[in-house]
Amino acid sequence: MTEWTNKGLTRHFFIVAAVAFCWFLGDSYRPVQAEAESIVVDMSVYGQLEYGDFFQQAEAIASDEIRRQFSQNPDRSDVQVVVVGDRNGEIVPILTTAVSRTQWQETPRVIVWSQYYHTSYALLQRYQEQPTEIVAKTPVRATIGTQPPSSQIDQALDEGRLSGAEAQDYLDELD
Incomplete structure (x- = not known):
């Protein structure tokens, strides 16, 4: 009988320990919520731009937004900025910058932290290279x-x- 009681006590002990462990993990373990919010900034595109000027303008917009986000939100640990080009309602991503506050403080250069979409230049400039079509001629x-x-x-x-x-x-x- 003592053998059965020892087995029962041991079993109950393990069950209680497992429940206590699960309760401890369930109560104290909280997944970290990452700030995954992307800030989308619009860059209006008018006329013909040179390739380098196009991306420098997008970098300046992203840099200004990152500075603004970190200065207005002191608790913010990281930021993701997406700069999109807008020509007559056509929206095309130009670059995406994701950077933490410490990374930005060490190297505040957008070019280091950005992913560029190089085809966006061609998509937003394509109308400038086409000749004007004649819609109708005099009969x-x-x-x-x-x-x-x-x-x-x-x-x-x-x-x-x-x-x-x-x-x-x-x-x-x-x-």
């Missing part, structure tokens, strides 16, 4: 209307729009 008939009908028929024959027989038929109708 040929509008310019011919000021000439006498026989001249119009002769011109159509010369341009190959009428055959000789068709031109003769039109001229016969005019007489």
Whole structure:
């Protein structure tokens, strides 16, 4: 009987220890909540920009936003800034910067902490390189209307729009 009691006590002891351990972990273990909020900053793009100027402007915007976030929020440990280009409502990411406060204090340069999207330059500049299309031309008939009908028929024959027989038929109708 003592053997069964010892086994029972041992079993109860392990159960109580496991419950106490789970209670301790459940009560004291709290996962750390990372500040995953991204700040999206808009960079309006007008006209033609040089490649280097385009990214320098985006870096300046990101740098200003990082400084502002760290100065306004003293408890903030890190920040992620996404600079997007906006040309006539088309939005394209230019760069993403993720940096901690200590990293920024050591090296306050956006270029060190950024991921660049180099194709964004081409996407936002593509309209500047295309020639202007002619949407409509003045119809040929509008310019011919000021000439006498026989001249119009002769011109159509010369341009190959009428055959000789068709031109003769039109001229016969005019007489």
